[in-house]
Amino acid sequence: MTDPSSELLERAAEACELCKSAEGLQIHELSAAPEAGIEAQALVCATCAGGLGGDEVPEAHWFCLQESAWSEVQAVQVTAWRQLHSLTAMPWAADLLSQIWLPDEVKEWAKPEEVETEEEVRIADINGTLLEPGDSVTITKDLVVQGGGFTAKRGTMVKNIKMGDDPTHVEGNVNGVAIFIKTCFVKKA
Numbered sequence: 001m002t003d004p005s006s007e008l009l010e011r012a013a014e015a016c017e018l019c020k021s022a023e024g025l026q027i028h029e030l031s032a033a034p035e036a037g038i039e040a041q042a043l044v045c046a047t048c049a050g051g052l053g054g055d056e057v058p059e060a061h062w063f064c065l066q067e068s069a070w071s072e073v074q075a076v077q078v079t080a081w082r083q084l085h086s087l088t089a090m091p092w093a094a095d096l097l098s099q100i101w102l103p104d105e106v107k108e109w110a111k112p113e114e115v116e117t118e119e120e121v122r123i124a125d126i127n128g129t130l131l132e133p134g135d136s137v138t139i140t141k142d143l144v145v146q147g148g149g150f151t152a153k154r155g156t157m158v159k160n161i162k163m164g165d166d167p168t169h170v171e172g173n174v175n176g177v178a179i180f181i182k183t184c185f186v187k188k189a
Contacts, residue, residue, distance in 0.1 A: 008038050016045035017076045018083075019064035028052055030075055032109055042079045052083060062087060069100050077102060078110040098166055098182075123167045129188045131170060133163050137186040139174075148177050157189060 004012075004027050015022050024046030033040030044052065048064075051057035062083065069080040081100060087093035102110060123131045126140055136159045143152045158172035158181065169180045 004043055005038065008041060008043050011038070011073065012043040015043075016048055017042050017071065017073065018044055018048045018068045018080065019061065021045040021047065023047075024049075028079060030078055030109075032111075033075070034105070034109060038075075040075060042073075042075045044079070052079070059087075059090060062090075062093070065093070066096055069096060074106050074109075077106060081107075081110040094168065098168055123163055123170065123183060125187045126184055127187055131161065131163070131183070131186075131188060133161065135161055136189040137161055137170065137172070137181075138189050139181065139185060140187055141185050143181065143185060145174065145177065145179055148175070148179065150175055150177075152179070152181075158186070 004025060008027065009025075011017075012025075014025070016025065022045070025043055026046070026049050028042045028044045028049060030040050030042065047057060047061060051061065065080045065084055068076055069084065071077055071080070077100075081097070081102060084093050084097040084100070088097060125131055125137060131137065136157055139152050139154055139156045139158065142154050145152055152174045156174060158170075158174060160172070162171040164171060164180075168183055170183060170186065171178060171180050173179070
């Protein structure tokens with residue numbers, strides 16, 4: 001194990017960049033990084049390093065990702081994004097993952113190797129019916145549209161939906177505004 005550089009220790013304020021612990025600090029090298037060196041490293045504690053390596057870590061420990069996912073350091077963003085992907089069975093992690101926005105080049109770097117395969121993403125509505133791009137869906141609950149200044153009413157038909165990378169959301173137009181809708185609030189029309 002290599003000791004962290006003074007530059008990495010300074011950037012991280014001598015604490016884990018994920019959970020802020022100062023115990024057992026070590027370098028976490030990120031794979032597929034566009035650059036080598038400190039730009040491809042995160043400083044993590046022994047607990048986080050173990051969890052990132054596949055060891056069993058209590059779920060509560062990973063609540064730290066709710067803050068570190070918003071780091072300005074790309075290596076920390078990528079580390080948090082990848083860990084959240086491994087925790088998507090936990091509702092809070094899936095919800096946080098759906099809120100994170102990464103620039104396209106950072107998202108490409110963040111994708112684990114196995115996600116890069118050409119597997120087809122299956123998106124289903126509230127009843128488990130598979131949705132396809134161009135389908136029409138009906139909203140099953142009144143939804144306040146954040147930033148839109150209106151409520152999308154239950155029963156509203158959304159035509160010609162679009163799919164993204166996130167299987168928990170579809171995109172469509174309501175009242176002339178493009179919005180993302182969780183698939184748990186739509187059914188195929």
